[in-house]
Amino acid sequence: MTPTTADTDTTRSGQAGIDSAVPEPTSSAELESIMAASADAASAWARVPAAERAVALRAVADRLDARSSDLVTVAREETHLLDGRLTGELTRTTFQLRLFADMLDEGGYLDARVDHADPAWPMGPRPDIRRVLEPIGPVVVFAASNFPFAFSVAGGDTCSALAAGCSVVLKVHSGHPRLSALTGSIVVEALQSVGAPRGLFALIFGTQAGRDALTDPRVKAGSFTGSIPGGRALFDLASSRPEPIPFYGELGSVNPTFVTKASAAARGAEVVSQFIGSFTLGAGQFCTKPGILLVPADSGLIDALRSAELPGAAPLLNDRIQSGYAQVLRELLENSAIQPLSMGDAATAEPPAPTLVATTVAQLLADPDGLVVECFGPTALVVSYEDEAQLLDVARVIDGQLTATIQGEDDDEIAPELIRLLAKKAGRVLWNQWPTGVTVSYAQQHGGPYPATTSPTTTSVGTASITRFLRPVAYQGVPDALLPPALQETNPLGIPRRVDGKLAI
Amino acid sequence: MTPTTADTDTTRSGQAGIDSAVPEPTSSAELESIMAASADAASAWARVPAAERAVALRAVADRLDARSSDLVTVAREETHLLDGRLTGELTRTTFQLRLFADMLDEGGYLDARVDHADPAWPMGPRPDIRRVLEPIGPVVVFAASNFPFAFSVAGGDTCSALAAGCSVVLKVHSGHPRLSALTGSIVVEALQSVGAPRGLFALIFGTQAGRDALTDPRVKAGSFTGSIPGGRALFDLASSRPEPIPFYGELGSVNPTFVTKASAAARGAEVVSQFIGSFTLGAGQFCTKPGILLVPADSGLIDALRSAELPGAAPLLNDRIQSGYAQVLRELLENSAIQPLSMGDAATAEPPAPTLVATTVAQLLADPDGLVVECFGPTALVVSYEDEAQLLDVARVIDGQLTATIQGEDDDEIAPELIRLLAKKAGRVLWNQWPTGVTVSYAQQHGGPYPATTSPTTTSVGTASITRFLRPVAYQGVPDALLPPALQETNPLGIPRRVDGKLAI
16 A cells, blocks of 8 residues: 555544534635545555555444444434434444455456457457456545435445545535544544555535535546435536536435235235334434335225324434424425324424325326425325226336335236336335335445436445446556556456456456 | 337338438427337337347348448448448447347346345345346437447447337437438338337437437437537536436547657657558548647657658548538647648648648647647647656646557556556557557447546447446345346346355356
8 A cells, every 4th residue: 555644634623532513614725635635645546456445444444333432422412313223324334344345355346358359350350458447536425414324424435435446525414513523533544544545535514615526626426315406406516517527416215115905905014013113213314214105095004004103203313304304294284185194293393203194196196296205204195096007107107216115915916017117216126125224235226216316327325336436447459567457367356357258257 | 029010100211212312300299209109119128038139139230231232322422431431330330239139148237136135144134135237218319420330320329228128219410311211210120020119219300309309308318429519518408307317428539649759769650650540540530530649859750740641631521520620620720839740731621631730748738728629530739748757747637538549668667657647537548559440349448537428437339338228226025026037046047147245157
């Protein structure tokens, strides 16, 4: 690894202590210094062998684990989330870093391809040409509010960008600034401990600094997890740059769940209780919360939901989310197509009590824009249908989703067509499971057509997410010693490659 | 394959005869009919097994080959390109269709991943989750002027979109409308002959129809090959839709070539003659034309280039390209930093004589925006340098490129750093070869950072281009019989997959 060291000064807290002060917005001068260092670090980091980048990711994971008690304490103070949830999320976050380290060691993510020269290539003689994925350059990551660890400072996009060989400038979410400063300083300390380039990772604070960073010509990609208006504004900014750059925004999703008639008959009570658990998990503050449940009108599930006991009120992440939630819920309740189903006086109170509202599938199909609305918090819309064919109609009209779920029986006649339609709209299709709880694995897909994301061809969770921060480069006729090791003839890295069209492990 | 048939009426010529009339612009009513059919066809085509899509691609290739004489005749009339070039380009086009068919049969392009349920997964129990790439939906392809076969009606983007399982609405380039109509009708006939869905492929004519198609909500991706202003306008349109969609534009590139001192000394005459061959190939109308040649000031290469015989004048593709070329060249010549090097009276005449102009690296570095300009036609800028370190300076200031080329010796001290810098700027880095002539293979990369393209993470040539028209979908807990075959437990397609993190062929 390069002999230069990371610089803790690039985080605002200066050291990995717990700072009680909320950091000030990053100034223009500070941002310029951070961006210059990030660009230099990106060049250096891209040259660091993947195996050493893996070591760095593990070092970050180890230091975060070692500080879990402090991290959870600060997170609790800033987010109102419970310790169990926070501890689990931190476990997920450090696991993710280690999983990506393992992926770097394996090397398949490079999609290395070697085409030897072939004078008999049917379209005309083929030169020696070799292709590999390389880091895209400095990345700006906009942290989310609702996952203070897993989608924030040391979260998925930071992990995959660092793994890919990119530098990261992380725009802190205003919902947990002190936790962000602490996490950031631990990340920088860890990177410093293994000799990573100075400026490889830095925090910035404030909306203006975030916009300025995204439009900085040194930045080559952006990522975001948050609301539709916020994400769209940043996407538009990234796209309107003189040099437009990829912007990976994860925005909104209602995550519809479709309960077939057979499923309602066979296991209605289980569906009801599991649904309640899923839509109220974390006070409904998951992007994968099942916000719409379609149930047979004649199944008794409506009554069961009306009479079911819902969990107690729990405080939301912060005042802004509380007021946004209350406003969307009030607008829904003012819609004449919506009836309260299970709702106390505290529906829009602070903290809000979990709430179910209801409509019919005919009303939903008549006004999807008005009724299929993400309400970020503990509310869901129960939609009654008469005929299972109406489930297909709903699948056809909904916008892009992160997830879509079917509660069904294996021999449901509607299942193949419903799955097929939902796969066109959602990044992940579930069967008899619930969308909250997103595992980090090789096959995970967290994405989907707009407005679920601004980039339907990528994922923000799972090992495949590294690809969003990589770009392909081909080398034609380059002498072996001058090729990246991944492409050299003897395959010194021992990675899977596609050689003359054939996969070789 | 589905029993419905393709409909030749979706091309304007109605049958695969040679029509002497130039088609009229597509009307709004016609476009609506085409888009509706394309959306239906996309749904049907996505369900057709990849092996049958491969059969369809081969049928298209066979029918184009069978009509090569007619195709080349019409192409010659409309483009002024020579028969040898056109025949070779058609060979490349049909080869490409067959290569993609082979890729469909192999199946690795699906990036299929199977994660079995794992209760011991370190972050918490893992559900069964499986991920595969699926077609993105209807695609609008904007054809290029300069490759009437390979980047036009039946060209790369059409091939990869159809291979991916998408329907294609192709916006014809105004430079070769009759050839487009003929090619389109052959494509539709071929698709019809194997029972592909009606409306799977259709031509549209006219700028407004193209814009309307790109903003049609049924369309899920766009692609383009052409100029920076035209491509940027369409990128902006695609990005500003209510549902923004991926837009794969290939725009502009000057393809700089760096001649080291050792190379100039060892093989200067060869470099000169090969450079002249490359920049004048096809009258300089390649997106990979080496538009800038950096040579040592003291090497004698400047004199050799000044006295070398250039090929004769050749007509450009059409009047618009001719007038655009003449205007850019005149602007260059008015720049006081530019001197004529090898230029006759016919430099901006019609047809234009190949022309070399010259500047110094100091002048180029002082005004890269003014001097590093794509001049689409038979002109190149020769840049003299004193110190090889200046090559690194140029590599640092240039914008994104499709290609960058080094003419060097293996032991050139500057080579490793120059290659590293150029790999950050270009999609393809060449060594002692020339960028014109883009092979279609597994490892090809035709792309690059903006303004070379609007999508630096993708390619428009080579088998990897299929990925741009695919999006990932994960299936969680879905019963085996309801999974896409690519993900079923027994791997009935026999494709390479990543199972529990391990590649299995």
